[in-house]
Amino acid sequence: MNLPAASSAAIDWAHVRADFPLLTRHVHGKPLIYFDSANTGQKPESVIQAVDDFYRHHNANVSRAVHALGTEATDAYEAARNKLAKFLNVRGDELVLCSGTTFALNLVAYSWALPRLQPGDAIVLTRMEHHANIVPWQLVAQRTGAIIKVAELNERGELDLAHLYSLLTPEVKLLSLTHVSNVLGTVNPVREICREARKRGIVTAIDGSQAAPHRALDVAAIGCDFYAITGHKMSGPTGTGALWARREHLADMPPFIGGGEMIKEVRFEGTVFNDPPHKFEAGTPNIAGFIGLGAAVDYLSALGMHNVEAREQELLAHLNEALSQVDGLRIFGQAREKAAVVSFLVEGAHAHDLATLLDLEGVAIRSGHHCAHPLMQHFGVPATCRASLAFYNTHDEIDAFVAALHKVRKLLG
Secondary structure: OOOOOOOHHHOOHHHHHOOOHHHHOEEOOEEOEEOEOOOOOOOOHHHHHHHHHHHHHHOOOOOOOOOHHHHHHHHHHHHHHHHHHHHHOOOHHHEEEEOOHHHHHHHHHHHHHOOOOOOOOEEEEEOOOOHHHOHHHHHHHHHHOOEEEEEOEOOOOOEOHHHHHHHOOOOEEEEEEEOEOOOOOEEOOHHHHHHHHHHOOOEEEEEOOOOOOOOOOOHHHHOOOEEEEEHHHHOOOOOOEEEEEOHHHHHHOOOOOOOOOOEEEEEOOEEEEOOOOHHHOOOOOOHHHHHHHHHHHHHHHHHOHHHHHHHHHHHHHHHHHHHOOOOOEEEEOOOOOEOOEEEEEEOOOOHHHHHHHHHHOOEEOEEEOOOOHHHHHHHOOOOEEEEEOOOOOOHHHHHHHHHHHHHHHHHOO
């Protein structure tokens, strides 16, 4: 792919869309309109080919064999780590490759928090967190006697920063929050928040699942202690992701899972563990998946993440304008800084019914609690519909989606 990096307007987005074979599908006899990229991103041909090429020509385990295939596999796997590190502006030896954000946050919970927290300590979360950034901390709190405190939102669906900072009292040892809400699209000011936490000696963990696919990242500049991402949301294969952690944390944390590759020497009397990040990467990894993720990073980098964000903001503005013409439609979250995610309900229609009927029109949106039960409770609803856009979507798709929404609304009375 040969793309200009100057501006979003200089990119032929129709040409970019053609790189994604699945987007040519028809569903129920209608052209597919895929508005569920917050759930998983679609894959460009280059990613699919990278996975296929590995299995056809290079398949071997990593870091174990000296034969040619083993060397090729190891080199490609470590190249993917380095590509991802550059994408995040971090060091490769501080990047643990894992199955995704859920694993990454559990790694922090069990290897960093569990050995350190004591009764009376506190963890601060926010009302907008995904279950992956709630449940691990609950499990650790139950085992250590720590408590969880929750930062609330304002009427726009933004973090109430005054309330958040009031919670950062001396007993707080960890603050964990999302960079971008998977339900509201709210972009949190994580750099400012991490700075305030750091002043108080509080360690910070950031869920970057919804940020990495849609905006340029400089994790080093954010100033957090841990940053987690998921590969399949950024057009890479499923079962891939990473945890970035400060070197001093990785050095002090015990391994989360034991097995091969994460060791230097094993005796029955004891084991000498490998250096970070490898001491956290036990067993055979998803080698082909990470090579595919490296190809996804190449693809996004060629587009330019500033261009990706600008394109998605154009699409979001169009979507918001079009949805404003739908009677009885309520949007959840109107943050001043927001990603291209819109959660909504239509008066008189259950979210699942609406999504099911839209599917019959070829429109794929998400319905449900979006792994964010506490946020649904905050709004007093059991579920919402969610339309989440990516750079490969089009203005015509938005118009077709809203036309389908009008049609379905009439069917529902």
